[in-house]
Amino acid sequence: MSDRMAAPILDIASLSVAYRGAAGWTPVVRGIDVRLEAGRTLVLLGESGSGKSVTLRSIVGLLRDEGARVEGEVRVGARNVTTMSDPELRQLRGGRVGFIFQEPMTALDPVFRIGDQIAETIVRHRGTTWKCAMGMAKELFELVQIPSAARRLSAYPNELSGGLRQRAMIAMAMSCEPELLLADEPTTALDATVQIQVLLLLREIQKERGTSMVFVTHDLGVAAEIADDVAVMYAGQIVEHGSADQVLLTPRHPYTQALTRCVVRGSYRDAALGELGGAPPDLGRLPAGCSFAPRCVRRADECLLAAPEPCEVAPSHIVACLRAADMAATPTGEFQES
């Protein structure tokens, strides 16, 4: 366990994922590298189709059953997920790695009581007695701050509100004290007043237990609330990677800069909304050179020729843009809150 501090809890090296479509293989994730130190939260930020959820699912080997072609290496702790057997993967999922989905209703079984579902996970992974597992489930419900925990354990998923269901989902993900928690847009379907509760809960649990987390979202505000580090994805690649402050406050990639300008704030009378023209590229027919070049306001001729290599523009702030070095950091300005 002593080497756990030194080795990253998650190490993804040149991961590529492709799905077979009508016109051959379509690349969805294209050669990404991610390292996550223990105890930190990485947010994968991107719009639909950017490959962020696929990256997350690759960490627990879920792509294999979907007929995807996976290249590269995914390591959780010291173990290589890409070469694991199916029983090994089952041991990993819900054991060392917990998963929180966007829609708890599709992740929880509607015909079993919630307490039983959590206890089953505990018995399966930790080999305890059922009675002992139920006791632990109750403690978990208290951890995720579900009121009247004992009564809620014997409820069916449909009897809980959206916020409580998401808390139950977190309890289940935490049931085997995972080292790594994967969360796929866990607050997107929740109301505003409930979303902030769940974000604060995740922050608290993480601090208390030292769990590492990979958190997928499209929402810059959510990222700002939870991230230590942010990786921005576009067309299957990481285009910018750095600390939350670096990426969200002084973005250097033109795509991240455009995204921060699209954030709606203030009134239309004061300022027109920054627009990002066009649409993400068709992944089956990617342009030569930088995939963002067709929409980029800072495009130069050389951007259309070769894909940019990631380069470090500041300590641990990595940007994949040929012009990153020429561009001064442009702060996104003061975020006004009233």
Next chain:
Amino acid sequence: MSANLARLEAPLPVIPDRGGPLQPLLAASDLSKTFRLSGGFFGGRKAVHAVDGLSLTVGKGETVGIVGESGCGKSTAARLISGITPADAGEIVFDGETYWTPRSRITAERRRAIQMVFQDSASSLNPRMTLAETLAFGPRAHGIPTASAHAYARDLLAAVGLPPARFAERYPIQLSGGQRQRVNIARAVAMRPRLLILDEPVSALDKSVEAQVLNLLVQLREELGLSYIFISHDLNVVRYISDRVAVMYLGQVVEEATSEDIFATPKHPYTRALFASRPSLDPRHRVKAAPLAGDPPDPIDPPSGCRFRTRCPIAESLCATVAPPLDDTAKDGAAVHKVACWAAVPGSGHSLAAKPLERVQ
């Protein structure tokens, strides 16, 4: 990015203005809707009071935002005002003329004045119709010849940023979410309405596309002199586009004021909590504590008195017995700022309310 819609030759006539600029375009009063749930095991009669005594006015050229969490009745409110779902009680007056009363029918020509855009851009389009057919359908139903309806459809596509040469013969499935929402907006505008009801029109879109669609909506409003009712759970979006904002909680409006006032000085504890729940956008200044605990209660069985009292940090015994009225609390001369909270009513007996004497002075 697109042609000026006002200058387009529209086959349907513009609906003339009657009451002048000061007369509200829409005045809905006391709209209520109860949905009966099919009986339980013992045939129990349960009912959801989805909207309870909603009154709303929309001025000419004005945009009124409605915000609230799921189950607060904002979408039902939209459907009642547009007449898609008839209300149980209330009245809707449109530009000085009765538009709807219980048991009345809205004529097709009248209905043209209020159009709707829905959240789910895919399910609100007919998958078997090309975009040109979709946009020509409404005008044709109003007696416009097919040829001119189709010509107008192509102009509309161009006006919302979809070049007709490439898009007119496409089907909805061949479009992205943002493009489909542009078609939905064009279809609503094709009827030359005066009021558009937009029910979460950008909620399902990516942020960069959301900005494009919001800019289109602002542009259309100016060019065509439209009024909007804009419904969303996203406070930043509502603030951006609205002149006035109404906050709903469990079927009732709890606060209503100009966009500027309500965001600067929210008065209802629910509004304050809702605003404070917004993620900060700045990692250096994160939200420290959640303003509210728990989820909104079940609308089937709302709390007595003030419906927010079960989650309210300043609730007192008075709040459980009598529901507070939605009254104007603005000082003389200031814009109307309505709040339904006993703490805002002088002399109500709530410990945070001003004493009646102070008001006289």
